[in-house]
Amino acid sequence: MGLENKLFESLPDILTVKLDAVINWSRKSSLWPATFGLACCAIEMMNTVSARNDLSRFGAETFRASPRQADVMIVSGRVSRKMAPVVRRIYDQMPEPKWVISMGACATSGGVFDNYAIVQGVDKVVPVDVYIPGCPPRPEMLVHAITMLQEKIMKESVKERTDTFEDESRKSIVPGTLPVTEGTKLEESARDADAKPYSVPSRHEKRRSS
Amino acid sequence: MNTDFARQAIEKISAENETRVTSVKDALGEFTATVPANSVVEVCQKLRDEHGFDMLADLCGSDRGPEEDPRFEVNYHLFSTQHYNRIRIKVELSEDSPKVDTVTTLWKTANWHERETYDLVGIVFEGHPDLRRILLPSDFDGHALRKDYPLRGYEPYSLT
Numbered sequence: 001m002g003l004e005n006k007l008f009e010s011l012p013d014i015l016t017v018k019l020d021a022v023i024n025w026s027r028k029s030s031l032w033p034a035t036f037g038l039a040c041c042a043i044e045m046m047n048t049v050s051a052r053n054d055l056s057r058f059g060a061e062t063f064r065a066s067p068r069q070a071d072v073m074i075v076s077g078r079v080s081r082k083m084a085p086v087v088r089r090i091y092d093q094m095p096e097p098k099w100v101i102s103m104g105a106c107a108t109s110g111g112v113f114d115n116y117a118i119v120q121g122v123d124k125v126v127p128v129d130v131y132i133p134g135c136p137p138r139p140e141m142l143v144h145a146i147t148m149l150q151e152k153i154m155k156e157s158v159k160e161r162t163d164t165f166e167d168e169s170r171k172s173i174v175p176g177t178l179p180v181t182e183g184t185k186l187e188e189s190a191r192d193a194d195a196k197p198y199s200v201p202s203r204h205e206k207r208r209s210s
Numbered sequence: 211m212n213t214d215f216a217r218q219a220i221e222k223i224s225a226e227n228e229t230r231v232t233s234v235k236d237a238l239g240e241f242t243a244t245v246p247a248n249s250v251v252e253v254c255q256k257l258r259d260e261h262g263f264d265m266l267a268d269l270c271g272s273d274r275g276p277e278e279d280p281r282f283e284v285n286y287h288l289f290s291t292q293h294y295n296r297i298r299i300k301v302e303l304s305e306d307s308p309k310v311d312t313v314t315t316l317w318k319t320a321n322w323h324e325r326e327t328y329d330l331v332g333i334v335f336e337g338h339p340d341l342r343r344i345l346l347p348s349d350f351d352g353h354a355l356r357k358d359y360p361l362r363g364y365e366p367y368s369l370t
Binding site for chain 1: 345346347350359361363
């Protein structure tokens with residue numbers, strides 16, 4: 001009755017395709033963003049998933065409350081220096097494959113907040129895949145960014161997107177702004193002389209720099 | 211607001227010991243008493259216990275600029291819930307020793323107010339139980355609301 005009946009009639013039982021094409025197609029069709037908003041851009045981000053703009057048309061409507069289940073981090077708003085280690089930690093907690101959208105002028109470059117409190121571009125903290133201009137960007141622009149990201153995903157290779165657990169990431173310092181309970185392992189790692197804050201590159205950061 | 215109640219309280223405190231209050235200002239319906247740094251706890255305690263100013267509505271620091279002397283001031287805004295009256299206590303501090311005794315012994319709410327004042331203006335509250343930064347990151351360099359603090363902060367910082 002439906003489309004699948006027609007398909008089964010007209011297609012053979014087995015198709016041969018590139019593994020990349022199939023996996024990337026499935027990845028791009030269900031991009032789940034992590035739920036968090038940093039500033040006024042978050043209002044537009046919420047609007048993007050609402051009925052009028054309906055991000056679910058592109059498979060990205062399911063905002064996950066846990067970074068463990070999320071694929072895309074939409075940095076919606078200005079990142080303060082105190083928030084930067086938290087953003088980095090959320091990014092580190094997301095499993096591969098993961099992508100980052102820098103939404104709005106503030107997340108991209110600091111925007112009008114050229115001062116001591118705001119990180120001048122979230123790409124100093126995490127690697128960004130798509131930048132959106134605007135203050136704030138309209139929901140259509142975020143939809144456009146999602147579709148741009150989908151095009152980008154289709155060009156990737158599966159081999160580049162595997163989780164790696166590196167010694168450096170285990171040794172990375174607990175950012176000073178997060179509370180460290182005394183007598184815990186976190187406190188020991190914070191005292192480690194080799195540990196460096198925010199400096200753990202993820203695998204595709206290295207790839208990009210090469 | 212009628213400032214008679216606040217003036218009478220300060221006059222009584224000043225009459226017991228003249229060194230407690232340096233000057234008073236009564237303008238625009240607000241009563242301000244400037245006190246030396248070493249007597250602020252004493253004055254606050256008397257206002258709270260004997261004159262009914264039972265609430266510390268606000269505690270904030272301010273920087274008049276590096277060319278001024280005294281450079282810093284700390285303002286205590288007290289409110290009396292019993293008499294519906296307000297008073298401001300002002301302490302002036304020099305740049306060399308921006309230190310004043312804590313009033314956390316009198317009001318618990320002063321804890322975070324004093325931490326904020328320490329964080330942003332750099333005034334040290336002696337006797338404070340936990341004088342850490344509260345708004346800025348703990349590895350922050352300098353005090354952001356000082357007049358001579360550069361807008362973009364001191365270099366280097368690991369993120370910029």
